[in-house]
Amino acid sequence: MTEVQSKSCIIRSEQDLIIENRILNHEEDKVLVQVEAGGICGSDIHYYQHGRAGASVIQEPMIIGHEFVGIVKTAPVGSALKVGQKVAINPSQPCYQCERCRNGQLNHCQSMRFMGSAQHFPHTQGGFTQYVSVNTNQCFPYDASIASEIMAFSEPLSVxxxxxxxxxxxxxxxxxxxxxxxxxxxxxxxxxxxxxxxxxxxxxxxxxxxxxxxxxxxxxxxxxxxxxxxxxxxxxxxxxxxxxxxxxxxxxxxxxxxxxxxxxxxxxxxxxxxxxxxxxxxxxxxxxxxxSFRFNTEFAVAVNWLETKRVDPTPLISGVFSLDDAESAIIAAADKSKSTKVILKI
Structure with a gap:
């Protein structure tokens, strides 16, 4: 296990995620996604360097990463999502039940779970892994001809x-x-x-x-x-x-x-x-x-703007690394004299 995995990142197999879906989530609205690419954010760097991001302190092994895209591997029967479809993942998991959610202020949800965050315990696992289990409503399909490195900007563009x-x-x-x-x-x-x-x-x-x-x-x-x-x-x-x-x-x-x-x-x-x-x-x-904090309903707009090339984030990409080289990627991303956005290809 590399240093970055021991600090804040673990990798689970496809079989592990399928079992987790069946036992914990009952598969009602869960999707298994094979992650293709993800962007390294400042909070990811803080978790790696300091074991915390602001007041959120890592207390158990945690997968970092909240800017990522992937391919649908399994989807619920009757879902509009199809196996093999490429999707951008909205890392926000609001409760949809609290007063703020009911008032349309999803980014201020009182029980928000945000992927790759240590705000809650158990922590909310992130996307820098081979496979991830997410809710169907977190998945936004996009044109498969668009590079995953581009669509990984869906979350920061939403911001x-x-x-x-x-x-x-x-x-x-x-x-x-x-x-x-x-x-x-x-x-x-x-x-x-x-x-x-x-x-x-x-x-x-x-x-x-x-x-x-x-x-x-x-x-x-x-x-x-x-x-x-x-x-x-x-x-x-x-x-x-x-x-x-x-x-x-x-x-x-x-x-x-x-x-x-x-x-x-x-x-x-x-x-x-x-x-x-x-x-x-x-x-x-x-x-x-x-x-201005995170985003509300803008994620779908961000996916569309990237898909239609209304916004081209290419000039922001400073480097592309494999997941096996994740530690080097995070170190490179932390060097702001040379890097803007570093991408992990998974």
Whole structure:
């Protein structure tokens, strides 16, 4: 067993999963999926490096991974899903019973189980394994001609589309995206697809600024470039909507300066520390500051946008590794000077 398997990843056989379906899940609405590919997320890296992601601490062997796609191997009788069909997997498992679920706020489910997460005990196993058992309603079929590496972006693209939806109509708007990693890059593409007139990227990394352009940004700049920063902060702000995708306190503080009066700031970056925020300027400019957490019903839209090539995530792919080389893949993904999104082919 490799170090990464011993820390946070185990591999179960197809037979094991079939038995688990029969004994634990009674097969009413369960699907056995052979995993093809998955993207390594920041939370996966934290679990590997620290044994935790935020307040979620690993207490037992856990399969990480929540951005993955695969092939249906078994499906319930009468299901619309067919054996051999390629599907993207929505890792969210809301209860559909609590008040928030009944109000359509599935991402705020009080009993949410999210695949590849140690939030609950027993942990919710993830997708970096050969076979996985999921609910039928987690499976979204897609055109088999589309590469699995592309469709593995369904989950992070859902996050980006949810953020764009939180901003309201972007048609004709000027948009800034702070942070040009995976989520920031996908927000850039999603904002363009949603009709934004101008989209700019902002990142301290020269490599990430190039990624922003490759993802469709009209221009990108460094927050360390005083001339560029001044240009977009003068006259009380240039942008109608600013998306913050880093969680870095100094970056969050600048959103008010970049945003026009009555504009919107959408916060996606999840930092762990408290921040000093320019509350007086925020108040005077009547800016709307909105959090954006995971996604709600946007997963189907993300699958469609990838399938129809409305969004092309190819520029975000920094490397493709086999499952046997998972530890090297996670180490590579953790090196943000070289990597944006690393894909595991399983």
């Amino acid at each position: 980006a589309i949810h953020a764009v939806n939180k901003a309201g109509s972007l048609i004709g708007k000027k948009v800034l995206v702070i942070g040009s990693g995976t989520i920031g890059g996908l927000v850039i593409a999603a904002a363009k697809a949603a009709g934004a007139q101008v989209v700019l990227g902002c990142d301290v990394s020269e490599r990430s600024c190039k990624v922003a352009i490759d993802m469709g940004a009209d221009h990108s700049f460094s927050p360390l470039d005083h001339e560029e920063v001044t240009k977009y902060q003068q006259d009380n702000g240039y942008f109608d909507v600013t998306f913050e995708a880093t969680g870095v306190p100094s970056a969050i503080q600048t959103t008010v300066d970049f945003t026009k009066p009555n504009g919107k700031c959408i916060q996606l970056g999840m930092g762990n520390s408290s921040i000093e925020y320019p509350i007086s300027q925020f108040l005077v400019k009547e800016i709307e500051w909105t959090g």
